[in-house]
Amino acid sequence: MAQETPTLFLSQVERFYPQADAPLEVLRKADFALWPGEVVALVAPSGTGKSTLLHVAGLLEKPDAGEVFVGGLATTKLDDKGRTRLRRTEIGFVYQFHHLLPEFTALENVVLPQRIRGLDRGEAEERATELLSFLGLGQRLDHLPGELSGGEQQRVAIGRAVANGPRLLLADEPTGNLDPHTSQHVFGTLIALARASGLAALIATHNLELARQMDRQVTIRDGLVVPLR
Numbered sequence: 001m002a003q004e005t006p007t008l009f010l011s012q013v014e015r016f017y018p019q020a021d022a023p024l025e026v027l028r029k030a031d032f033a034l035w036p037g038e039v040v041a042l043v044a045p046s047g048t049g050k051s052t053l054l055h056v057a058g059l060l061e062k063p064d065a066g067e068v069f070v071g072g073l074a075t076t077k078l079d080d081k082g083r084t085r086l087r088r089t090e091i092g093f094v095y096q097f098h099h100l101l102p103e104f105t106a107l108e109n110v111v112l113p114q115r116i117r118g119l120d121r122g123e124a125e126e127r128a129t130e131l132l133s134f135l136g137l138g139q140r141l142d143h144l145p146g147e148l149s150g151g152e153q154q155r156v157a158i159g160r161a162v163a164n165g166p167r168l169l170l171a172d173e174p175t176g177n178l179d180p181h182t183s184q185h186v187f188g189t190l191i192a193l194a195r196a197s198g199l200a201a202l203i204a205t206h207n208l209e210l211a212r213q214m215d216r217q218v219t220i221r222d223g224l225v226v227p228l229r
Contacts, residue, residue: 005072007200010031013030014029014223030053030225038215040217053220059086059091096176100145100160109156110128110159111163124163128163150182154177154178187213190203191214
């Protein structure tokens with residue numbers, strides 16, 4: 001049986017930031033693999049490199065050393081255009097704040113990234129309708145973000161993030177602004193989506209209750225990605 005390729009593989013990744021006295025080392029020869037269909041919690045206090053790890057994994061920052069593989073493809077030598085293309089097709093992002101376009105409906109917010117990628121309007125609308133219905137928003141397609149609840153807005157943001165069928169989803173505190181009940185509901189739809197599509201997800205969260213429901217939990221300690229104890 002052929003060996004499965006990790007969706008995301010960080011190999012000996014280093015990232016540091018210049019400071020007056022000595023560089024601040026955030027990641028030190030960090031290794032991490034994320035597999036298709038796997039949902040992993042990243043539980044790390046602020047200041048330990050959580051955002052840096054997500055930015056490096058999402059090709060928003062280049063590591064100072066090491067390699068980042070997305071779907072088996074080495075990315076550090078790609079030019080900006082190549083990295084942008086890979087981000088657009090292979091990676092979805094969900095943030096604590098939904099960043100939906102306020103003047104567009106829920107449906108249009110999910111159609112837009114597909115149109116940018118080159119899909120025709122009919123196909124994009126069909127896929128967006130299917131996705132939003134799966135996320136429990138079939139009756140809210142024509143609502144503007146301001147007419148939706150916080151949980152609904154975040155589910156639209158998840159739909160937008162996966163609209164182009166990425167293999168990797170990176171989420172930074174996606175339920176951070178929501179009450180516990182709504183958090184659980186949004187998280188449940190995210191897990192269901194990963195299970196249904198084979199999407200791999202790395203989800204940064206401070207919510208230990210949600211983290212425990214994921215396949216495994218990791219943290220950042222001394223610049224390394226290690227299991228959460």
